[in-house]
Amino acid sequence: MxxxxxxxxxxxxxxxxxxxxxxxxxxxxxxxxxxxxxxxxxxxxxxxxxSVEKLRQYIEPWLAALFQSEHLNLLIGSGLSTSIQMAATDSPPKGMGWVDDLTVCQQEINEYATKAANGAGRSNGNIEDQIRAINELIKGLEILTVLETPVPEAPPEPHPPYRNLKAELNALKSELSRCLGEFSKSISNGEYLIKSADPTRKEETFNYLVSFLMSFASRTATRDRLHIFTTNYDRLIEVGAELSGLRLVDRFVGSIAPVFRSSRLEVDYHYNPPGIRGEPRYLEGVARFTKLHGSLDWHEKDGAIRRFGLPFGARSVEPFLEAEGHSSSSYEQLMIYPNSVKDRETAEYPYVELFRDLAAAVSRPNSTLVTYGYSFGDEHINRVIEDMLTVPSTHLVIIAFNDPLQRVVDFIDKSGRKAQITLLLGDHLGDLKTLVDNYLPKPAIDKASIKMAELLKQRGFTPSEGLDKEGLTGGLM
Incomplete structure (x- = not known):
């Protein structure tokens, strides 16, 4: 391939x-x-x-069977945000270019960022690569300047006089905040464009988003909850869940300023049926949710990770950071962590906890992982998926609009587990609207349809006979 x-x-x-x-x-x-x-x-x-109908005959029953696996996980990449923005506005998200006016170490940072981008299969770097390079450089300068405070017992050797490393360190920290500010504005601008789109198109687009999410989340409460993972920083999934009534369970606890907790208590939703005491039942329409690279509305405050009330489509996060007690333009407090080429960055809190959730959720027997819009550009995520496929009863479903860098193909060839992989790749198969209209299972727990199919089978009907020709059993068998 x-x-x-x-x-x-x-x-x-x-x-x-x-x-x-x-x-x-x-x-x-x-x-x-x-x-x-x-x-x-x-x-x-x-x-x-x-025909599309023939494709549906192959695809929809297969996906419906996989979606009823004991454990179902959904990994969403930037492809979903691109699909939603294109559908609502006809314009793709703006690419994240360079910050070309860094005041310190511009050439070194850009060279390192370009090298990192090339290692990931991209010809050019972007602001995410620059942010990562600045982070690395800050760590190095912090080591080089740690001895500038004299120790009485052992006076340190002075650093080379040709550079003022302390001043460069302070300047780099300011540049990091500025780059994160530009990065956050590009994310919030995408939300703003969707929110301010034509009302009719926006409503139609969000209806498709709701149907997309519910095709996965419509699982009986006796099965393990759907677990949604995303590498995106925006809040499109949260908006879709809110519109559909899907309750998301994540690691945040609280109402005014929810705080991130490391404990994995398997918190869930139950209800008591009328007339029955002491026998709570699982509530339908519940999913677990993990944002692997952070979120536009997460920030660090007093050693804790909190989520602040940022409206969807806000033009800037700065007023909300100030409301949380941060100084003006303190974007370095935002917990948006650019995707990495190497996985050492994920050893930092809270990302280590989030990736533990990913590994624990997917690497289980009888589990299915569906990726949509994920380009397979993150090594640390790919390694988890590779480990998952070593369990023979697991299955990977890859749905993608395109594969310009051949990462999807390379991953499939490298994995050596083609029998455990389903692939839907192309501008037709990976299109959000086409998927919802033709190929994804019905976004509801439709017990009436299942019962009807069983009755028709008992009475001797087949999908090509009798009532099916009248369109009464289409898609049931």
Whole structure:
């Protein structure tokens, strides 16, 4: 699977080891058969026309079965934010470019950031790479300047006179705050554009977001809760959960200024059925939630990680930081941590706790991990997924709009566990609206439909007979 075409679709479902490649139908007018097979396969001869309905027959039942695994986890990357913003505004999120006016060590920081970007398979670095480089440099300068305070028993050797390291350290800390400020503004600006979009389009887009989330979260309360992980800093998932009535359980405790807790108490929601005492039942519509790289509304205060009340779509976080007692432009207190090439950064609090949650949730027997919009660019996350696949009863579902850097393909080839991987790759299969309309399971716990399917089976009907032809059992069998 090398040299992927951006126009083609790549699909691997079921027990078949082969990846089916679909190319656009040369007959542009045929909307019912939009694809043809690029080469002969178990689906047919090369050039055979493939309809959306046929794709649905392969994909939807398979995903429905996987989504009922004992443990279900969803890993969401930046692809979801891009899909939502494109659907609501027709414009993609702005790329995070350089901060090109750093006052100290500009060349060194940019060179290090570029090297890190190249190591991750990107030709150019961005502000995230710069922030990481500044963090590393600050740690180094803190070591070099630690002896500037004289120790009476052992006077230190002075540092080389050609550089004022203490002044550079202070300047770098200011630059870090400024870069984080620019970074936070790019995130909040994306939220603002979605919130201020045309009301009709915004409503339609959020309805698709709700359906997307509920396709995964619609699990009976007797099964393990869906666990949602995301590398995003924005609050789109939180908004979608709020609109759908999905209760999210995370590590924060409190109402006014929720604080991050390290304890894993498996807190959950229960209710007491009328007339029954002492037998609480699990409440439906509950999911666990973990933001692996922090969030736009997290900040550090007095040694604790807290979440402040930042409205969705706020133009800036600065007034809210000041309300929490931070000085003006104290963006270094924000807990937004840029994605890393190496995993040593995840050893810091609170990220070590978040990644422990990821490893504990996915590396269990009979579990399924679904990734959507995740580019497989984070080594520390990839390692967890690789470890998960060493458990034979686990399964990985990769849904992606594209793979320009071949990271998805490289991960699949490297894993050597193709039998445990499902792939839906392409601008059709990875499109949010197309997924919700055609391929994801019904976003509800529909016991009536299940019972109806059982009755029809008992009475001798098959999906191609009787009531199904009238459209009464479509999608049930």
């Amino acid at each position: 090398k040299n992927l075409s951006m126009d083609n679709q790549y699909i691997k479902v079921g027990s078949s080891p082969e990846v089916i490649e679909l190319q656009p139908n040369s007959d542009k007018q045929d909307i019912f058969y939009p694809f043809t097979l690029s080469k002969s396969s178990t689906w047919g001869e090369q050039g055979s026309e493939i």
